[in-house]
Amino acid sequence: MEITASLVKELREKTGAGMMDCKRALTETAGDLEKAVDWLREKGIAKAAKKSSRIAAEGLADIVLNGNQALIFELNCETDFVAKNEKFQNLVAQVGQMLNGKVRSTEEALALVVAGKTVQEFLFEAVSGIGENITLRNVQVLEKTAAQTFGAYKHMGGKIITVSIVNGSADVAKDVAMHVAAMNPRFLNQTQISAAEIAHEREVLTKAALLENAESEKPKPEAIVLKMIEGRLQKNLKEICLVNQPFVKNPDQTVDEYVKSKGASVATFKRLAVGEGIEKKEENFAQEVMAALK
Secondary structure: OOOOHHHHHHHHHHHOOOHHHHHHHHHHOOOOHHHHHHHHHHOOHHHHHHHOOOOOOEEEEEEEEEOOEEEEEEEEEOOHHHHOOHHHHHHHHHHHHHHOOOOOOHHHHHHOEEOOEEHHHHHHHHHHHHOOOOEEEEEEEEEOOOOOEEEEEEEOOOOEEEEEEEEOOHHHHHHHHHHHHHHOOOEOOHHHOOHHHHHHHHHHHHHHHHHHHHHOOOOOOHHHHHHHHHHHHHHHHHHOEHHHOEEOOEEEEEHHHHHHHOOOEEEEEEEEEOOOOOOOOOOOHHHHHHHHHO
16 A cells, blocks of 8 residues: 555644654554554554653763763653653663664664664653653763773762863862863863854953943043953853863862873863753643643
8 A cells, every 4th residue: 555645644643653653654554544553552652752742851861981982961851750760760771771882973872773673762662661751862972092081970860960081090080070060161271262252252241341331430441441351251261161160179279270280181071961951841830730620
């Protein structure tokens, strides 16, 4: 039987599954619509698809170290309650094992075939058992040389994870990873900040300083205001750069001063915070109850 676009559309409307999943289901069942519905249900895709519109902004991030590679990823669910559940935590560990040494991006990870099914299909099936939407994102790989050292740190079981690569000892690498978790630097040093971002920051500070000066009872000369702007700019840039930040274990030293005192240097770092960048739905419990009673 020919798998027509209208048949795929009808199955999609019945199940909420994706177009490609619907086409595959119809192909597997020789175009039988009812059997295709059952096929999707058996695979957990139909049930999962209905949950896929829900916002998954909770969950855990994880790190898998493998020789000179560090795999980091984030597995999201809908509630913190599920994130604390042993079943979900085991799922995170299982996904890490699946991806270890095989992928370098989220797209590659979801398409990876393990034991005859893609990771995306595996996660769809997991939705049925866990009962919440589950999404995989932020799959990344960091690579070091044989002479370098990884520092890995998990905060609150994986709510924040960090990896540092240091030319130095494991203790220094771990300290840097812990600092990154606590202080959330955006850049390693100022050379990594684009000219456009610096120009934007200078523009914002200039407008604020000029307004502040105009409203002051004793306005300062323009030359002094311009010096103030540059001073504030440099202060702001240092605050977002790892090497310039006061070291979290000893604020009297910068991170750069600390690592140099140990004969080390920082090559790079990564930080993942669960749900960062996901727009969370604002819940109103009272409104939910009232809506349910209507």
